[in-house]
């Protein structure tokens with residue numbers, strides 16, 4: 044390995060390129076393009092076989108590239124810290140495998156940034172022969188990276204500067220003459236990204252985005268406005284026929300009742316009701332845990348003209364919305380909201396009507412803001428105001444009152460422009476470090492490892508959820524390992540079935556600490572593999588259902604598509620390896636055992652409503668559960684791969700001596 | 701005996717959002733047996749492990765079938781996650 048801080052990113056890339064094969068290692072493998080924006084240079088290679096065998100592609104191989112190219116002596120927004128896009132092994136090929144990841148060092152959290160998006164961009168990358176894009180260096184002038192016909196062009200982005208998502212998509216389609224979903228896909232930033240707002244996303248469609256950890260700010264730091272992929276969709280030349288098995292997967296997806304009866308008809312907002320009735324709906328920055336039934340999914344139905352979906356996904360789970368017929372109302376229609384947005388812009392900020400939540404959702408999609416971090420940053424500020432920690436003199440005269448939808452709307456625009464108090468909110472969890480808030484504000488920050496909680500579910504009741512949020516490698520996020528089926532009584536009450544799902548007994552009681560580590564471990568592995576093949580989380584086994592495609596189906600279709608044999612056990616190990624390398628990266632960024640924790644509020648304050656009244660997280664029980672999680676995960680007491688495994692991983696990551 | 705059962709939209713096939721059970725039922729297991737007979741669509745969704753119950757606004761997340769019911773209780777059927785494979789159960 045080269046010593047960090049002593050060599051440039053160019054040296055690191057040059058050294059890495061000497062180790063990478065110049066040709067594909069299996070049918071359908073796309074290239075890795077190393078794009079130096081400062082020098083306008085592109086070099087190409089392929090991910091080595093040993094990396095595929097250890098981490099697969101997508102999120103997995105992204106970690107290899109970050110591990111090798113990261114210089115932790117820099118700052119996350121230093122242009123020498125690369126931004127890496129990766130599509131999965133099956134992205135664009137298998138139904139519902141429409142996803143890819145964007146990876147870097149997070150400017151928001153200060154730990155690993157790894158964000159997943161769908162829509163069409165990841166599939167179009169793959170179809171254009173690209174599995175990974177490793178982008179570094181700051182462009183001299185704002186740039187659009189154009190990819191198509193095997194070509195890469197650095198185009199002038201000046202005409203697009205200052206455009207948010209709606210206008211950007213209109214202008215690019217007009218200027219380049221393409222049609223979204225047919226021959227054009229894009230990942231772009233908005234003004235928020237240009238202004239390095241820490242909650243800014245890289246948009247991958249009208250709503251889909253690489254959201255978590257400030258990817259928009261990272262892309263903005265490179266002066267890259269957009270990556271456009273142009274070209275017709277096509278089928279892949281695979282190792283063996285794969286379409287028949289695709290049909291089986293699609294049938295399995297569509298026959299799953301949660302898909303049929305909920306996702307395809309209402310989308311994720313159906314999740315609001317179970318959480319709220321349980322008394323686990325994060326309300327007013329988690330000071331309370333239940334909220335009005337006016338935001339139940341049924342009340343969104345009158346505003347839902349239809350559903351949309353990602354590339355070749357039969358599920359079509361994305362609810363569209365229409366608030367009115369006024370074409371002049373820019374935010375009168377759009378895509379969403381998802382459950383996360385409903386929670387973050389409903390109960391979490393005290394809004395109790397559907398219409399303003401939908402409108403705020405549409406605004407966030409246009410402004411390119413991660414609704415999870417953005418809604419949480421606003422809720423945090425509202426609680427600080429409620430407690431007198433922040434006053435009108437800090438907010439520029441604004442009264443941060445719960446439930447004031449007009450205020451929230453103004454704050455979104457102010458954040459995006461970094462104007463007034465918006466500049467404070469734009470610094471998200473870093474507001475204390477940057478001198479905006481006093482240190483006592485930390486007590487009320489609902490974040491882990493510098494990342495605000497992704498979803499609105501208050502995890503004081505379900506201990507497996509709590510553990511997952513604590514150990515997630517990108518910070519407080521449910522999509523990395525949530526044992527969602529803990530919320531299903533029928534599964535809890537069937538010990539044999541539950542043990543089969545998780546490879547061993549898991550306590551039936553949702554609020555019990557015992558054995559929950561096992562379920563989190565299994566979920567983290569399977570979701571890691573899902574990201575490495577490009578499968579959507581909603582349709583991956585154990586996230587929404589025990590019967591959706593999982594390791595067995597991935598194994599069969601990887602074999603058909605690539606000719607590479609990975610049985611379910613090997614894939615499970617790959618999931619573990621992905622977590623392992625992520626923890627090695629985080630360790631280099633200063634993450635320790637004490638960072639695998641939860642917000643103080645969940646240890647100190649009890650739930651006050653519902654069947655689980657008085658529930659909170661017991662510090663000792665939590666610590667013991669964390670130790671058990673480390674033990675079954677092969678981690679040391681500090682939460683990194685134990686010695687023998689670490690050496691094994693480092694050998695693979697470091698490449699030939 | 702009168703138990704009000706609130707239905708999710710997926711079970712509102714006859715346009716009603718709730719129904720009243722007047723047969724004597726002691727617990728959720730017995731209620732499930734009645735609903736299997738009286739509520740079209742219920743058996744399939746129940747066998748698909750897609751449904752949870754709450755009793756008087758308190759969700760029951762385990763030992764659900766043992767939950768004792770009394771006249772006047774309001775039981776809500778809530779869409780849970782999951783579904784697709786019948787959970788291999790003996791009861792109900």
Ligand code: SF4
Nearest residue numbers: 352353356358360579
């Ligand atoms: S299930 Fe929904 S979010 Fe996932 S790929 Fe399909 S349409 Fe996209």
